[in-house]
Amino acid sequence: MSRLTLEGVTRRFGGLVAVDDVSFEVPTEGVTAVIGPNGAGKTTLFNLISGALPPSAGRIVFEGQDITGRPPAKIAAAGLVRTFQLVKLFEDLSVLDNVKVGCHLQGKAGLFAALLRPASARREEATVEARARDMLAFAGLSAFADEPASGLPYGRQRMLELARAMAAGPKLILLDEPAAGLNTEESAALARIIRRIADEGTSVLLIEHDMTLVMNTADRVVVVDFGRKIAQGTPAQVRANPAVIAAYLGTGKPAANDAATQEAAHG
Amino acid sequence: MTISPAITSPERRPPRLVGLLPWLFAVAVVGYAMVVGGYAATVVSFALIYAVFVTGLNLFMGFAAQVSFGQNAFAAIGGYGSAVLTATYGWSPLPAMVLGIAAALLAAAIVGFPALRLKGHYLAMGTLAIGLITYEITVEWQSVTQGYLGISGIPPFGIGPYEVTSDRGQLIMLALVVAACAFAAARIRRSRFGRALSAVAGSEEAATALGIDVSRYKLMAFLLSAGFAALAGSLFVHVVGYVSPEVFGLHMVIVTFTMLYVGGIGTVAGPLVGALIVSLLPETFRAFKDYQDLAYGAALILLLIYAPRGLASLFSPRGRS
Numbered sequence: 001m002s003r004l005t006l007e008g009v010t011r012r013f014g015g016l017v018a019v020d021d022v023s024f025e026v027p028t029e030g031v032t033a034v035i036g037p038n039g040a041g042k043t044t045l046f047n048l049i050s051g052a053l054p055p056s057a058g059r060i061v062f063e064g065q066d067i068t069g070r071p072p073a074k075i076a077a078a079g080l081v082r083t084f085q086l087v088k089l090f091e092d093l094s095v096l097d098n099v100k101v102g103c104h105l106q107g108k109a110g111l112f113a114a115l116l117r118p119a120s121a122r123r124e125e126a127t128v129e130a131r132a133r134d135m136l137a138f139a140g141l142s143a144f145a146d147e148p149a150s151g152l153p154y155g156r157q158r159m160l161e162l163a164r165a166m167a168a169g170p171k172l173i174l175l176d177e178p179a180a181g182l183n184t185e186e187s188a189a190l191a192r193i194i195r196r197i198a199d200e201g202t203s204v205l206l207i208e209h210d211m212t213l214v215m216n217t218a219d220r221v222v223v224v225d226f227g228r229k230i231a232q233g234t235p236a237q238v239r240a241n242p243a244v245i246a247a248y249l250g251t252g253k254p255a256a257n258d259a260a261t262q263e264a265a266h267g
Numbered sequence: 268m269t270i271s272p273a274i275t276s277p278e279r280r281p282p283r284l285v286g287l288l289p290w291l292f293a294v295a296v297v298g299y300a301m302v303v304g305g306y307a308a309t310v311v312s313f314a315l316i317y318a319v320f321v322t323g324l325n326l327f328m329g330f331a332a333q334v335s336f337g338q339n340a341f342a343a344i345g346g347y348g349s350a351v352l353t354a355t356y357g358w359s360p361l362p363a364m365v366l367g368i369a370a371a372l373l374a375a376a377i378v379g380f381p382a383l384r385l386k387g388h389y390l391a392m393g394t395l396a397i398g399l400i401t402y403e404i405t406v407e408w409q410s411v412t413q414g415y416l417g418i419s420g421i422p423p424f425g426i427g428p429y430e431v432t433s434d435r436g437q438l439i440m441l442a443l444v445v446a447a448c449a450f451a452a453a454r455i456r457r458s459r460f461g462r463a464l465s466a467v468a469g470s471e472e473a474a475t476a477l478g479i480d481v482s483r484y485k486l487m488a489f490l491l492s493a494g495f496a497a498l499a500g501s502l503f504v505h506v507v508g509y510v511s512p513e514v515f516g517l518h519m520v521i522v523t524f525t526m527l528y529v530g531g532i533g534t535v536a537g538p539l540v541g542a543l544i545v546s547l548l549p550e551t552f553r554a555f556k557d558y559q560d561l562a563y564g565a566a567l568i569l570l571l572i573y574a575p576r577g578l579a580s581l582f583s584p585r586g587r588s
């Protein structure tokens with residue numbers, strides 16, 4: 001059973017094809033990683049999945065529903081929640097309130113509930129409070145609950161963003177380079193948390209540069225280069241794949257160029 | 268720095284008494300006006316009406332971090348609604364006020380729907396246009412508004428046979444309305460609705476990614492803000508008994524922005540503190556005679572240098588209350 005299916009997803013920006021006919025499946029269980037060199041189209045792919053950009057062609061199916069071109073808030077409401085490459089916290093809110101915003105989809109209270117505060121709204125608020133504190137404990141941030149979010153060091157801001165996204169109760173969480181800017185120790189802690197998220201039943205799809213994190217956490221890896229999917233498989237399979245090695249280390253073209261230069265010199 | 272597992276969640280801090288200072292200041296000012304009466308009561312009454320308007324402005328500009336230079340339009344609709352229905356058609360004030368506010372909300376929904384697609388400076392310009400257009404209508408639509416002459420003979424506010432005519436009665440009524448508005452703002456702040464507004468203010472992208480319908484919340488904040496503005500406009504005409512286009516002109520925009528920033532944008536107590544300070548400051552510099560405006564201007568600059576997030580922010584833990 002797959003959580004998310006991409007069928008021939010393509011995105012053009014004028015003449016540039018940023019994502020070119022990409023198809024793959026994200027199964028319900030475990031962690032799936034999308035890797036690829038800088039500029040390979042990974043973030044564009046994420047923006048297509050999360051609805052921030054509409055695809056030029058192709059279909060995106062989430063939990064059996066076609067979500068292609070739906071507005072991002074609707075996609076989030078369906079249970080597909082993303083984080084950002086550059087942390088986007090609500091800086092004026094406390095750490096706890098950031099996570100409470102993450103609980104938005106779990107509640108219903110509107111303006112009148114805010115003003116009149118009926119029993120149902122008070123119950124909902126108590127549930128939100130408890131859930132938010134659970135998520136903070138999960139991310140190891142309980143001690144900072146009442147601090148302003150902007151005061152957290154960078155590593156903890158990343159963890160807060162993760163806790164906030166998890167508070168939304170997603171079925172699939174998209175993590176856009178979650179280890180960017182983390183030190184080795186923080187990155188290892190992040191890997192443990194990602195594993196726990198997957199073990200507790202939320203599918204994880206992550207984009208990552210940090211190969212250690214990918215190799216430690218991912219069950220499956222999809223490799224993209226120049227907008228195309230070039231390989232797919234377990235981390236070990238992908239690591240041994242010549243096409244992947246070529247894309248990352250550039251063994252193909254530069255060698256040919258060298259040969260051409262040498263020939264030119266000799267000629 | 269390490270990411271360590273949680274230790275224990277800290278106990279909730281007791282509410283800091285210092286956070287009450289802005290409210291005590293407001294109570295003291297209103298109390299003083301109540302005792303002295305006369306001119307002081309009039310100045311404080313106007314300040315309280317402005318406080319209603321600025322509380323609404325703060326919901327849109329402070330809580331949701333949007334910009335509107337055109338909320339005076341909705342004050343004008345509320346004010347003229349009340350004025351025309353009572354003075355020209357003989358309605359009693361309460362239904363006139365309700366209809367005026369409803370008309371303002373309708374107008375806000377009609378202009379807000381397209382205007383809120385704009386962002387930043389463009390939204391500011393668009394809303395400024397709304398204010399200017401409304402001003403022109405109040406000037407030109409003479410058969411209803413009587414143009415520059417204005418409408419006089421507007422009855423004081425009252426319900427059934429009870430009319431609020433005395434200075435002190437009006438002060439009490441206005442203080443109660445302001446208290447209700449501040450209470451509403453405080454409740455909104457600590458609610459799912461208010462958090463969604465803060466999220467829109469913080470990052471629209473992140474808010475959307477968490478399932479918040481950003482344009483819906485912006486529109487709601489705009490409508491709320493327009494409702495408060497219309498209430499303030501209606502209160503003004505019933506307290507003064509007279510209305511002309513100048514009342515809701517560009518001057519109102521400038522004064523209310525000053526109040527919002529001096530008091531503390533995004534705080535709950537800020538609008539009230541700002542409205543009182545900005546209304547009272549010129550009066551306290553009366554002794555300077557010719558230099559009154561100079562002293563007032565200098566005082567505002569000093570306030571913004573030493574309390575850049577507003578006076579109310581000085582009394583709250585994180586610079587916000």
